[in-house]
Amino acid sequence: MRLSFNQKYQINLNAILNAQEKLQTASAKLEKQTKILSPSDDPAGSARVVALDQQISQVGQYQNNSVMLKNSLGIEETVLSSLRTSSDQARSLVVSLGNGAYSQQDRSAIAKQLDNIKTQMYDLVNQKDAAGGYLFSGFQQETQPYSFNQSTGMYEFNGDEGQKALQVSPTVTIPSNDSGKVLFEDVNARFKTTTAIVGGGLTTGSINVQNQSVFDDFYRQNYDGQTPANNNYRLIVDAANNYEIRRNGASLSPPVTGAYTSGQAVSFQGLSLQTQGAGPGQLDFTLQAPEKKNVLNTLQELVNAIEKDQAIGRPLSEAIADALVQIDNAALKIDAGVSGVGGRQNVLDSVFEGNEDLQITNKAFRAQIYEVDYAEALTELTKQETALQAVQNTFQRVTNTSLFDYIR
Numbered sequence: 001m002r003l004s005f006n007q008k009y010q011i012n013l014n015a016i017l018n019a020q021e022k023l024q025t026a027s028a029k030l031e032k033q034t035k036i037l038s039p040s041d042d043p044a045g046s047a048r049v050v051a052l053d054q055q056i057s058q059v060g061q062y063q064n065n066s067v068m069l070k071n072s073l074g075i076e077e078t079v080l081s082s083l084r085t086s087s088d089q090a091r092s093l094v095v096s097l098g099n100g101a102y103s104q105q106d107r108s109a110i111a112k113q114l115d116n117i118k119t120q121m122y123d124l125v126n127q128k129d130a131a132g133g134y135l136f137s138g139f140q141q142e143t144q145p146y147s148f149n150q151s152t153g154m155y156e157f158n159g160d161e162g163q164k165a166l167q168v169s170p171t172v173t174i175p176s177n178d179s180g181k182v183l184f185e186d187v188n189a190r191f192k193t194t195t196a197i198v199g200g201g202l203t204t205g206s207i208n209v210q211n212q213s214v215f216d217d218f219y220r221q222n223y224d225g226q227t228p229a230n231n232n233y234r235l236i237v238d239a240a241n242n243y244e245i246r247r248n249g250a251s252l253s254p255p256v257t258g259a260y261t262s263g264q265a266v267s268f269q270g271l272s273l274q275t276q277g278a279g280p281g282q283l284d285f286t287l288q289a290p291e292k293k294n295v296l297n298t299l300q301e302l303v304n305a306i307e308k309d310q311a312i313g314r315p316l317s318e319a320i321a322d323a324l325v326q327i328d329n330a331a332l333k334i335d336a337g338v339s340g341v342g343g344r345q346n347v348l349d350s351v352f353e354g355n356e357d358l359q360i361t362n363k364a365f366r367a368q369i370y371e372v373d374y375a376e377a378l379t380e381l382t383k384q385e386t387a388l389q390a391v392q393n394t395f396q397r398v399t400n401t402s403l404f405d406y407i408r
Helices: 005-032 043-096 104-125 180-185 212-222 295-307 313-370 374-399 403-407
Strands: 146-149 154-157 165-167 173-175 197-209 232-237 242-247 250-259 266-268 271-286
Touching (some): 043 104, 104 146, 154 180
Antiparallel strands (some): 165 173, 197 271, 232 271, 242 250
16 A cells, blocks of 8 residues: 555654653653543543542541540530539538537538539539530530529529530431530439428427438339329327328328327338327328429538528538438439440440541542552553654654665
């Protein structure tokens, strides 16, 4: 086949351009560190890379959430542990108030220490998380959870029962805080009865809680929030000085009866019923409605009883008993909060490690599809440079060849 001058040049030019294009492609892959310069290079691989990028980005956001959540939970755990320590300190001081040898001055000194502990706890319950929101205000993170009401002299909760949460995996969402309503407000005050009321031949009467745990069990099982009359109890003493305790006018099952002696206490479900006089007569009392009280108000009331009222004797004993029970109940709530935070931290650590493993796997798979192998890319670049040089040399030799070379 005879080639014209133009054809010869065009064939060689096409060969050079093709070699240059291959060299540029190899150079671009090495420069951009990718095997796929455009989706047309590998449509299936490009689609997988897009899906992997989305998953890597999503898991990365989950990991960022996990870090934020870990910080918040760490702060909450620290705050709750500090509150528990303060609670223990307050309890020791309250117990010491029962020392009968203490003077009013001694009790006043303890009250000042209790007031300082209360101030510390007030600061702790108003702590903020890593993002600057209040830890214990529920959803209202910009609202200070606790404030002191000057008119009532009590501490009030201003937040709500909400619990914020962060998603740390496609299927796992973990709460990032606890509401002060649950941790500090929903704390039972000491279960008590009303003051004793006597009638008939009984002249005086009083009720003391002899065993708080026994009475608490009885209270939980028998307090009736639906029918208030069922909370009314009566110690009846007949003319023969025999007694029976009835509930809402009806005998208990089994009946609670015995011989009555004036001035001798009658024990009943952790209570000590003390009366004077002779039968027939009766002593009436009622189970008081349950009450919720935060530990700040518990300490405030005790401080007031010592400093303002200068309580002694029975009123002081009652104030101490109230404070001890309420501090213990508050401590149990704090312990439950710490336990809950610890459980969430364990779940978070497990999910975080799983996400890290998933990220490593996804990135490795993406690298296999998309990222360039330097050794392979350098070899290809060298190969294409050699090919281009060969084409150029061939073009030069062919263009310099003519019929006169053969005649010579």
